[in-house]
Structure formats: structure tokens, C-alpha cells
Amino acid sequence: MSDITPPPGPVTGSPAGSAPADTDLGRLPTIRLQPSRHKRVQHGHPWVYSNEVEMDKAAKGLPAGSVVKLVDAGGSALGLATFNPHTLIAARLLTRDLSERVDTGFFVRRLRRAVEIRDRLFDRPFYRLIHAESDGLPALIIDRYGDVVVVQANTVAMDRRLGMILAALDEVLDPRAIVLRNDSAARSYEGLPEEVRVAKGTVEGLVPVEENGATFFADLSEGQKTGWFFDQRDNRAFIANLCRGKSVVDFYTYAGGFGVLAAKRGASHVTLVDRSALSLSIAMKAAEANGVADRVDAAKGDAFNLMDQWVAEGRSFEVVIADPPAFVKSRKDLAVGSRAYRRMTKAAARLVAPGGMLLVASCSHNMEPSLFHQEVARGIGEAGRQGRILRFAGAGPDHPVHPLLPETQYLKAMVLAMD
Numbered sequence: 001m002s003d004i005t006p007p008p009g010p011v012t013g014s015p016a017g018s019a020p021a022d023t024d025l026g027r028l029p030t031i032r033l034q035p036s037r038h039k040r041v042q043h044g045h046p047w048v049y050s051n052e053v054e055m056d057k058a059a060k061g062l063p064a065g066s067v068v069k070l071v072d073a074g075g076s077a078l079g080l081a082t083f084n085p086h087t088l089i090a091a092r093l094l095t096r097d098l099s100e101r102v103d104t105g106f107f108v109r110r111l112r113r114a115v116e117i118r119d120r121l122f123d124r125p126f127y128r129l130i131h132a133e134s135d136g137l138p139a140l141i142i143d144r145y146g147d148v149v150v151v152q153a154n155t156v157a158m159d160r161r162l163g164m165i166l167a168a169l170d171e172v173l174d175p176r177a178i179v180l181r182n183d184s185a186a187r188s189y190e191g192l193p194e195e196v197r198v199a200k201g202t203v204e205g206l207v208p209v210e211e212n213g214a215t216f217f218a219d220l221s222e223g224q225k226t227g228w229f230f231d232q233r234d235n236r237a238f239i240a241n242l243c244r245g246k247s248v249v250d251f252y253t254y255a256g257g258f259g260v261l262a263a264k265r266g267a268s269h270v271t272l273v274d275r276s277a278l279s280l281s282i283a284m285k286a287a288e289a290n291g292v293a294d295r296v297d298a299a300k301g302d303a304f305n306l307m308d309q310w311v312a313e314g315r316s317f318e319v320v321i322a323d324p325p326a327f328v329k330s331r332k333d334l335a336v337g338s339r340a341y342r343r344m345t346k347a348a349a350r351l352v353a354p355g356g357m358l359l360v361a362s363c364s365h366n367m368e369p370s371l372f373h374q375e376v377a378r379g380i381g382e383a384g385r386q387g388r389i390l391r392f393a394g395a396g397p398d399h400p401v402h403p404l405l406p407e408t409q410y411l412k413a414m415v416l417a418m419d
Helices: 104-121 156-160 162-172 230-240 257-264 277-289 303-312 331-351 369-382
Strands: 030-032 047-049 066-071 077-083 089-095 126-131 140-145 148-153 177-182 195-200 207-211 214-218 247-251 269-274 296-300 317-322 352-362 387-393 412-418
Touching (some): 077 156, 104 126, 156 162, 162 177, 207 230, 214 277, 247 257, 257 269, 257 277, 257 317, 303 331, 331 352, 331 369
Parallel strands (some): 030 066, 317 352
Antiparallel strands (some): 047 089, 077 089, 207 214
16 A cells, blocks of 8 residues: 555645535525425435426526525425535435534534444444434545544535534544545546545554454555445354354455454354455455464455356355445446346355355445345355345444435345255
């Protein structure tokens, strides 16, 4: 990993500078919804689509990222929201309380509530701190790695308020370093540039991650997402407890989250598979840190190719884990991606020794749980195998689900006992 160094000069939150506090309700612009298009928001949904808005000249002329007062067709207030006239999701609800001011204090209150919840869930400060709409801060992701925090702002509204967000983080957590991982594909939909930089302090090399009683390492500059996937924490622990004395293969291992923990929980041998040499080196560093490197090896290559090769060679493992990147990145990918999950499950199931265990997962929010279940079942059937589902779970509790936003319930992990 290349060292990340802070940029010269003050952090402004965007090339155009930080947004001013949105404090005076009387001065906030009003966005009116079309007749009968307010009911979803009135009942708690946090999004308003552009075709639900009275997109008149005034609305179209508002700067992207503005905070607005949202009203129904009759003028009754629905709450305060961020607004972008140029995107499909035009408004994202911030609060129903019209007396709230969207300033640094607003972010401080949301952060403190999020910390309070996580402190009741975890005894160590390694978790997702802000999970966007589910934590009341739309399109904002914040992950906590001890005294280092990673921030990802995926809309113009949050990008313009990075100054407030960073100030709020300082007040609530006073982290040693803050990294901006503003390189997600979602930013392109808002016309935002991609960037990775340090906004506070310095970060040199890999950052340690403590999870499930084990030590791992995250690459905060070049790693996937924000450097680590906290969402699989509980699923890693569940399958690891089934690995004692067993041979294990961990496909798409990334930084070793599943496989290294399996070895630490007593697996007889673990093979880590990834197409990235950098990821495998980080995973093996974790194996060494946990004292299990003598029972862990790495295989660089494409997971599908290695699965097919090892099936042809007659190899098998007592526990097979396959946690791939998203095969369905958008709705148009659904048909192809669904078949990919089926094919992956088929190949993985053929590698499971009789009486062994299989974990397969999907992080594609467009892949609904029922469809994932269906494709996994078909893959097992095509492999000529039978199994029973022991666990069908989502992300850990630091990735809370918004009750009316299925997109926040994106992760699916299925564990099967194979006959």
C-alpha cells in the first residue's frame, strides 16, 4: 500500500468548498411533490424520485445538494431533505423535525446516536459507524478502525458538507486520522469526482482490524470499499465455529476474513483463494499475526477456473466458502448475475466432501433473497448434491436495515450442511 499523506491546506469538503449551515427554515427553498405522490415519504420512506416532484423552473435551478423543505401538493410539510434536480433520487429525507438545523450540531447528534448503538453491540471500536439512510445520514458511509476513521460521501449534499462531518467526527471521536475514500461508483451518478486522501493525520501502511477475537489488516488506500467488509462479521464467526479439525477453502478471500478466522478457530488446513496477489499478501500477514500461518496457504487465480480445475482433479474440502464480489451491479445484470451465482454454487458444492459444509454469499442488493435462495438451490441440484440450510443471514447489526428501504438489506449468506 502506498502511504496516504494529507493534502496541503484546509479540508474544504469539495472542490467548491464546504456548504454553509442550513439553519434558517424561512430561507430554505420549498420543494413540492405532485398530487398523491407524498404517501411513501409520509409513511417513512426516505427517498423522493424526480418524477414525483413538481420540477418547475425554481426547482430545476436549485444548486445540487441544497437542503430544502419538502411539502406535499397541498403545502403540508413532510420534513427537511437534501435535493438534487439532476438525479433520479431527487430528494433524500434528513429529518421530519422542521426545527432542526442542518449544521455541524446536526451531524454531531447523529454520530453520537450511532456511537451509542455500536457501543452496546461491540466491546472494541471496529465497526461500521454510519450506514447511510439507516443511520439518518443519507448516502454517507463511515467505518471505524480503532482511532482511524474512513468516510465515504456518495452524494453532492454530503460531499458539500464534509467540513461539517469532519468537525463532528472530531467532536464526537477525535480520531487520530480520517481518510476520505470518495472513489465509489455511486459518486459518478452525482457528477462527483473520485478521490482518496487523508483529511486528518497520517496513515502509513496497513491498518489493523480487530474482529471476532482475531487480528486482520485493511488497506485504506487501495483496498476494496473502505478497506474491510465489516458486514460479514457474524457469518465469519458462524462458519469458523464449524471448521475445527476440518480442511477449508476460502474463495474470494480478499484480506482473509473467513479463512484466517477458520484457522484460528482450529481448522486443520485452510487454502485462501484470490486473483489479487496484494489481497493474498495481506491475508497471509493476518495468518502470521494470528499464529496460524503454518496451517494456511494461498492460491492465486480466478475462483471459477480453480473450482473447475480442482473438481476435475478430484479434490475436496470439508468446508467450502465462496463470498464473491457483486455479480449483479444493476438491474440490467440480473439475468447474467443470477446464473453466475448458480454456477458458483454448483462448482463449490462439487468441492464439498460428503458431510461437509458450504457457505455461499451475495452482496448484490438487486439480488433479492428469494431469488438468491432459488439460484443456490438450483446450483446444488445441478451439482448432484443435497443439503440442508443451517443459516440464512444478512449483515451484522452495525449495518442496520431501514424498514422501508430494501436496498439496505443487501447481504445474503447461506450455510448448508451437505450430504
